[in-house]
Amino acid sequence: MCVFTTHTPVPAGHDKFPWDLVTPVLGPRRADLLQRSQCCIGGTLNMTYLALRFSRYVNGVALLHEQVSESMFPGYPIDAITNGVHAPTWVSRPFSELFDRHIPNWPRSPQYMRYALGIPRAEIRKAHAAAKAELLVEVQLRTGRELNPDVFTIGFARRATGYKRAGLFFSDLERLRRIVRSGRPMQVVLAGLAHPNDVSGQDMIRAVFRAAEELGDELPVVYLEGYNMALARFMVSGVDVWLNTPLKPYEASGTSGMKAALNGVPSLSVVDGWWYEGLLEGVTGWAIGPVGRNVTQSDEQLERDDMYGKLENTILPLFYDDPDGYAAVMRHAIALNGSFFNAQRMLEQYVTSAYHHAREAAHADDFRMG
Numbered sequence: 001m002c003v004f005t006t007h008t009p010v011p012a013g014h015d016k017f018p019w020d021l022v023t024p025v026l027g028p029r030r031a032d033l034l035q036r037s038q039c040c041i042g043g044t045l046n047m048t049y050l051a052l053r054f055s056r057y058v059n060g061v062a063l064l065h066e067q068v069s070e071s072m073f074p075g076y077p078i079d080a081i082t083n084g085v086h087a088p089t090w091v092s093r094p095f096s097e098l099f100d101r102h103i104p105n106w107p108r109s110p111q112y113m114r115y116a117l118g119i120p121r122a123e124i125r126k127a128h129a130a131a132k133a134e135l136l137v138e139v140q141l142r143t144g145r146e147l148n149p150d151v152f153t154i155g156f157a158r159r160a161t162g163y164k165r166a167g168l169f170f171s172d173l174e175r176l177r178r179i180v181r182s183g184r185p186m187q188v189v190l191a192g193l194a195h196p197n198d199v200s201g202q203d204m205i206r207a208v209f210r211a212a213e214e215l216g217d218e219l220p221v222v223y224l225e226g227y228n229m230a231l232a233r234f235m236v237s238g239v240d241v242w243l244n245t246p247l248k249p250y251e252a253s254g255t256s257g258m259k260a261a262l263n264g265v266p267s268l269s270v271v272d273g274w275w276y277e278g279l280l281e282g283v284t285g286w287a288i289g290p291v292g293r294n295v296t297q298s299d300e301q302l303e304r305d306d307m308y309g310k311l312e313n314t315i316l317p318l319f320y321d322d323p324d325g326y327a328a329v330m331r332h333a334i335a336l337n338g339s340f341f342n343a344q345r346m347l348e349q350y351v352t353s354a355y356h357h358a359r360e361a362a363h364a365d366d367f368r369m370g
């Protein structure tokens, strides 16, 4: 009757316990059973193999993650149920009011967000301007910095840990200066906490602070402290694009980009995790680097060039020169991605694919065994 969801390709997400801890804790009888069940690899109790061995149904949290997991654990059939976020929690106040008027049953059935395609672009722009104003008030309260509501605003908030690569955007400050000097300004709002033992995560935050200092007022960068859900709600709705630069293939799903999509904020992201499914280039947002499912490793130089190139040549011109065109992308983010990458759809898939399947299989076994 067990169902196992594997959550990440990052090794720290797969607990292993040394065998000389297992016997004293569980006792020799259970330890012996575990040993015989082949979930002890290389002298350790491997919780992932324990779950794989004893579950009837195993899934990853996005289509690409299913593929990555199958190559990590050969011989175990793995399905995919792509993550989703809880729409009523993540939709900002201005967009809640807008959806209430146009799509009254959106909170219980966010699938209906597909009808956002019928909302006039001017109303999308107005709701977004209100959400952006709320974010800028929050930034001012927390940091004293006054950001300009007319300036293209990039958002980035993640746990500050190695594979999330918060530093990629700041890896070529000269290039960033050239872009904003060409007359299309940008500003950046970041947040993210590092685990107290994660030295490289803490270094990443320091590097962002150094870059922010160097860029000064030419490209304002604010780093907000104490990243939590309340702050995330302001950020994912108040920026103009949601940036994500994880090192492939470690982003199993990613969820903050889904929160942004619910608020009409398109993603500019490395094509890993959910973005492999959510990306329609130029329609719901933009890719950083190759889009295919076969390119499973990051090429940092190529991704950096593509990120700067897309900003300079595609995204900033659209934002400043064709605001209605930009609003069309925002609307597609809601209609195509908000309507799908939500917890309602995800739970329904768990019920029909995972729980129902495991129960039927268990009943079939009971029948066979009399």
Ligand SMILES: *Cc1c(COP(=O)(O)O)cnc(C)c1O
Residues within 6 Å of the ligand: 157, 158, 159, 227, 228, 229, 232, 233, 253, 254, 255, 256, 257, 259
């Ligand atoms: C959504 C969220 C996360 C996870 O975001 P990812 O894009 O999946 O990394 C982490 N922390 C907070 C506070 C969040 O709101």
